Amino acid sequence: MDAEISQDARGERTPALSRREFVGTVGAAATVAAGTVLTTKTAEAASAGVTVQYAMLIDTRRCSGCQACSVACKAEFDVPLGATRSWVEYVEKGAYPNVSRNFLPRLCNHCSEPLCVSVCPADATHKRKEDGVVVIDPDVCIGCKYCIQACPYDARFINPKTGAADKCDFCLHRVKEGVVPACVNTCEGKARIFGDINDPNSEISKRIASNPVTVLRKGQGTKPNVYYIGADHADETDATNGQYVNVTTHREQAERR
Ligand code: SF4
Ligand code: SF4
Numbered sequence: 299m300d301a302e303i304s305q306d307a308r309g310e311r312t313p314a315l316s317r318r319e320f321v322g323t324v325g326a327a328a329t330v331a332a333g334t335v336l337t338t339k340t341a342e343a344a345s346a347g348v349t350v351q352y353a354m355l356i357d358t359r360r361c362s363g364c365q366a367c368s369v370a371c372k373a374e375f376d377v378p379l380g381a382t383r384s385w386v387e388y389v390e391k392g393a394y395p396n397v398s399r400n401f402l403p404r405l406c407n408h409c410s411e412p413l414c415v416s417v418c419p420a421d422a423t424h425k426r427k428e429d430g431v432v433v434i435d436p437d438v439c440i441g442c443k444y445c446i447q448a449c450p451y452d453a454r455f456i457n458p459k460t461g462a463a464d465k466c467d468f469c470l471h472r473v474k475e476g477v478v479p480a481c482v483n484t485c486e487g488k489a490r491i492f493g494d495i496n497d498p499n500s501e502i503s504k505r506i507a508s509n510p511v512t513v514l515r516k517g518q519g520t521k522p523n524v525y526y527i528g529a530d531h532a533d534e535t536d537a538t539n540g541q542y543v544n545v546t547t548h549r550e551q552a553e554r555r
């Protein structure tokens with residue numbers, strides 16, 4: 299996908315949460331819904347401060363496009379209407395009678411070389427050393443939108459409630475409590491697997507080792523940490539191959555370019 303600024307996600311800047319309020323919000327882990335417990339090894343590795351890179355593997359063969367993940371994410375963070383941290387693209391390819399329609403769940407890739415971090419003039423966003431999660435401090439963000447422009451995955455938006463940049467944070471408040479992210483927990487088809495890819499014995503590492511996987515827009519050099527199985531339609535060269543590709547996103551009808 300090309301990076302486009304979401305018009306409908308733009309909002310006026312309002313006083314952001316104070317750092318204390320933000321920490322309090324994140325710390326309100328009592329609100330964490332019941333969910334699948336992370337593998338003990340992964341949780342232990344995280345709490346021990348071992349270098350961890352959290353990642354997600356999405357098996358598109360198991361995705362029915364039901365949007366349960368999108369709804370769970372929206373509810374988990376009370377994301378305002380017109381904005382989203384998680385969405386599912388409907389990808390139509392080909393020409394009759396050789397046509398296909400597939401589903402591509404999307405979220406921030408928690409890149410190892412995140413362009414969003416390098417452009418931020420306020421140091422409001424960074425990649426956590428302890429687990430590789432790319433986070434935003436809304437108390438520091440000045441709402442300049444540089445990161446929104448820089449992200450090749452259209453993963454960020456301005457939260458109209460805080461006036462700060464926002465995006466998926468891999469549900470850190472849940473992960474810290476040892477449960478998987480909301481979108482993983484709610485996925486009916488078990489299409490999403492979350493864990494530490496630096497742990498060769500984690501479920502995600504084993505699945506990645508035993509399946510052909512891809513990442514989105516590899517040529518951007520951001521080294522995404524969201525992997526896909528069966529996402530042949532994720533190849534941005536589709537359009538240049540002369541194939542008809544129509545992508546219905548959470549924001550608008552868009553042709554992949
Ligand atoms: S997907 Fe975009 S917002 Fe997320 S880490 Fe990568 S560049 Fe940053
Ligand atoms: S919108 Fe916020 S997080 Fe993004 S670049 Fe500007 S200050 Fe940094």
Ligand code: SF4
Nearest residue numbers: 371384466469479481
């Ligand atoms: S990991 Fe959490 S924040 Fe990220 S898409 Fe899933 S539910 Fe939303």
